[in-house]
Amino acid sequence: MITILGATGATGGALLRRLVDIDVPCRAISRHPDTLRATLGAGTPVEVVGADAVDPRALRTAFAGSTQLFLAMANSPRQVELEINAVDAAAACGVRHVVKLSAPAAEPNSPVAVSRGHWRVESHLRRTGVVGTVLRPYAFMQKLLLNAPAIAEGVLIGALRDVPCNYIDVRDIADVALETLLRPDLAGSTYALTGPQAFRQPELAHRFTQLTGRPVRYIDLSPEEFHAHLVRTAHMPDWLASHVVEIQQLAIARPEAPNGTVEAVLGRPARTLDAFLREHLDVFATAP
Ligand SMILES: NC(=O)c1ccc[n+]([C@@H]2O[C@H](COP(=O)([O-])OP(=O)(O)OC[C@H]3O[C@@H](n4cnc5c(N)ncnc54)[C@H](OP(=O)(O)O)[C@@H]3O)[C@@H](O)[C@H]2O)c1
The missing domain is CATH 3.40.50.720 (NAD(P)-binding Rossmann-like Domain)
Structure with a gap:
């Protein structure tokens, strides 16, 4: 069981x-x-x-x-x-x-x-x-859906400067988990899981522009400004806002390059961010 x-x-x-x-x-x-x-x-x-x-x-x-x-x-x-x-x-x-x-x-x-x-x-x-x-795993693609209201207003806000950031689809994490549960040879190891590409935030904003047909620009804040934004505008508790800022600071300190582990375990490529964004076009294009 x-x-x-x-x-x-x-x-x-x-x-x-x-x-x-x-x-x-x-x-x-x-x-x-x-x-x-x-x-x-x-x-x-x-x-x-x-x-x-x-x-x-x-x-x-x-x-x-x-x-x-x-x-x-x-x-x-x-x-x-x-x-x-x-x-x-x-x-x-x-x-x-x-x-x-x-x-x-x-x-x-x-x-x-x-x-x-x-x-x-x-x-x-x-x-x-x-x-x-x-x-x-690195950042979940599914969490990008939380940005839909801001995307609808034409902005993507963060403190990631211009560094590459990796996103993985949680369905790939689940598929890797499933393999480790079903195949004893895979159990007992540690797997760093990435999506197939890393994206800089301005590139991501450009993709949202192409996807929605409306201009979306990336606004880069200082870590302190971003923390205040998450608490005031996104209504995050202080500890969660601090976590989001720390994760972004980590991405600046340590480049998030794809590692191919998902494909090695599953025998098929990891899901792409473009496919995820297209799949959720309705959410990004119609958010209030
Ligand atoms: N978000 C990212 O980009 C990211 C990236 C890398 C790693 N992670 C890690 O991924 C984890 C979160 O994964 P997720 O986003 O898939 O989870 P999630 O959507 O936040 O859901 C987590 C689950 O925790 C359960 N839960 C919470 N408190 C509980 C309690 N007291 N007793 C029993 N169950 C409880 C909830 O169940 P019920 O409400 O049904 O009880 C819910 O099903 C975190 O540890 C995070 O550090 C996240």
Whole structure:
């Protein structure tokens, strides 16, 4: 039994859809199981279980009988605590393989606080003796959809200067996760996952211009100005705005070159940003 913690999320949801498509028995965990059941519809083969990762006992009940766990937890100030709860519950339940969604620069002295947290969870997972596979993807293409209202106003705002930035489609992350769950030879390794190309923000703005037929320009702010913009205009909590700024500072410090890992694992090229943008043209072209 493959269990997904984070089954309603971007990556966990993509993996859940793949498992259903290929008829692999799976269990999906959510704090809102009724909503998830309603989304999946009557007759779904997915076993839906309610659990909150703040509750270790609920996690042990939810993981009982599972052989593998995909762990994809949302960013939050309590993320490390919640993920360590999940890893411990998995180990206690005899789960033999955990695939953990992590992030770039997961290192003990990472300049990105969230990545330092991922490092702590990865290290904890290694100490349990459970086989641990770690996926460290770059920025999710799907998060670009959050920019749709600004794109509609003709702007793309950031603090990335003119550096190349890599985007990966979460469906490719899910496909790699699936391979590591189904192929024992791939389990137990760490995979840095990129999309096939990196883009500078002015290039990205140009692509939005071509896509929507309306002029879109990139506005580059200082890290402090960008942080204030995210809090004031995007209404992000302070910790999340700091995370976004840190990630962009990391992209400036460390060039984000494509690495070909997705293609090496899947035997087909990674999905392109152009294809993603075309697929979501309605969102970018019609946002209010
Ligand atoms: N965004 C990026 O560009 C990017 C890039 C690299 C790495 N990452 C990493 O990817 C991860 C996020 O992945 P994602 O975007 O696929 O996830 P997501 O869409 O944010 O969803 C995460 C899941 O976390 C679950 N969750 C949150 N709190 C929970 C709790 N207390 N108990 C149980 N479940 C809980 C939610 O389930 P319910 O609400 O249904 O309970 C939801 O399904 C982060 O760790 C981030 O560092 C992100």
